Amino acid sequence: MDSGEMVEEGSNKVTDFPHFDVLSGDSAYSDHHYNQSNKSRKVQGSFSNPNSNVSKTIAKEWRILQKNLPESIYVRAYENRMDLLRAVIIGSPGTPYHDGLFFFDIVLPSDYPNQPPKVYYHSHGMRLNPNLYNSGYVCLSLLKTWYGAGVELWTKNSTLLQLLVSLQGLVLNDKPYFNEPAYGKGLKNMNESWRKASMAYNEDVFIYSCKTMLHKMKNPPKGFEDFVAAHFRSRGESILAAITAYKNGEAILGQYKKEAVVGATVSTASNLGASKKFRSNLSKIHSDLKSALRTISHSAMMSQNGKEKCEEVAAPDTTMAGQGSAERKPEELFGKFLKFLKRTIGC
Template sequence: MGEEQAASVTKQFRQFDVVTDYSDHEYAELKNPPINTGSATYKTIMKEWKVLRDSLPESIYVRVYEGRIDLLRAVIVGASGTPYHNGLFFFDFQFPPSYPDVPPQGHYKSFGLHLNPNLYDSGYICLSLLNTWPGPKWEPWRSTMLQVLVSLQALVLNEKPYFNEPLLLIWFEKLSTRYNNDVFVMSCKTMMFLLQKNPNNFEDFIVEHFRSHGRDILTACKVYTEGFATVGHYQNEDSFLPERVHVSSEFKDSMTWVYPRLVKAFEKIQKNGPNDPSLRNFISQLDLMIGKTKAEYIQKLEENKEENKKRMMKLDFFGKLKEIFGLNTSAESNAAGIEASLLEKGSVGTKGIEACY
């Protein structure tokens, strides 16, 4: 299946649907009294379903359960411009018997990875709307499940998650960049875990999502490892920075471990099986593109070095002339004036000046 076909299949996956199998849900074993169809809790949950069915953003998908209306599962697709881009992040929720007087309780499917200050490796979710984090609290009869999901997407899985921690200041930008690198590695590991064990009712969605976006993910791995773009900001070759950024040895080592395993995981889900040559052909082309881009960066660096060398020689030459003529202003800004003065005095011909630098 080609990328366009895979993307089409992903789009056909309903954003909201009612299903029956909740056996792997985090709160499946939680036994609360059945919710009476005439209760305020039941009516509120039905309203929540309608809002979710009509108003979900394109990158959030939800499943609710016919036999357990108190349970809900959602997946959020990591947004472009963040270290979570193209990743999938699963959340299980349970509506307590006193809902909506109290917020839903939630659990993040972490696979033991702590990839956000608000999402613990235990699955614990820190979010003000769930009354588990500083900020605006859950307001009964006003707050909604949709607000919770949108907050997770926009406020938690954001461009600079390092600053989700209270009291961290903006001048810790370098630490934020390093944190984004770690987050991207953990996001890639999460992809592999999801492909090994698909959460129920999302099996087809997960496979088709990574068939559609796998090549972009692999390209991002290479681009970030080589320093062509900072983590989270690769979209295409237009995203490449004018100069390569420094990449830590720790990040390079992590990606050296992750990349080949991610390739194998994506190979297994190819439509024609792991021996499908299309992905391997893509990787060969990707390696050629990376090699060519590295050579272009090196050439540009050498050209810049040569230009800087000529500029410094020129400044040094005019600095010495400044001493001779007793000028007090900067040599660089008065270079043209000095040259005109020399020509006027007839001391040095134009060719002589050029020969000096």
């Protein structure tokens, strides 16, 4: 894919997508894994009553997320279901998850925050981390789905922000092989055997991460359709370049940097330890991703061309009133969010 094919212009760039937002309407969460949870009238009452402790706590959490989410984490909440959230974590540089999108559905209990949330990972049947099962189960001390002690466990002072940052930093890390408790000692006593095992695991992780990208491009979760398309239009060229670099032995898996491969040669492949199976899988995934990315870019260009044609047919409103209407839209949405927060905390 040539860089010219990557479309970053338009109104749905990643930078236009708020890190935190509240969506309205039942359809906004119709594909949420926990859509059918907390359905009883009594349980829902604890969330819909603005004077309940749980509603006030959730409203406070929303404000924390709105102000403090890292650049690589995005969250959507729901006006009609305060107990549900959906989050996406962008895989960090320096890990086999880099540039991937990892979605989590969250449901809060009726006695929140006394008990931790339940979290479901969108795995598409692939297990790319010891803590993330192919069933969607998330194994983490903070969620009380794994043993732990002290600060590792959820308390009434724990927060959703803490949970999301833990998923990113502790789970989606650079050496996930050692997240498996039985192998944890390998981090302290790293030798050639542990290094090879970790690298082999990372090779599988990266392939699964790329396959997850394909799933997300074809079937983006509700509320994140524009974000998924914009993310891969923006990062597509880099993703393909990283795959090529790993296949040719120009970079260590997880350590791709565009400027780092200048002058590298294919002869370094054996020294970096990439297996033949991995390089073969990379060739297939490169082809599949290139095709999917081209489709997304083409759709964006068609949409942009259609918009331009519509603007030619309809005389543009160049008055101050027309400009103000366009500029007020984000403010109106944010005002709606603030109004809802004030209502839920009773102030």
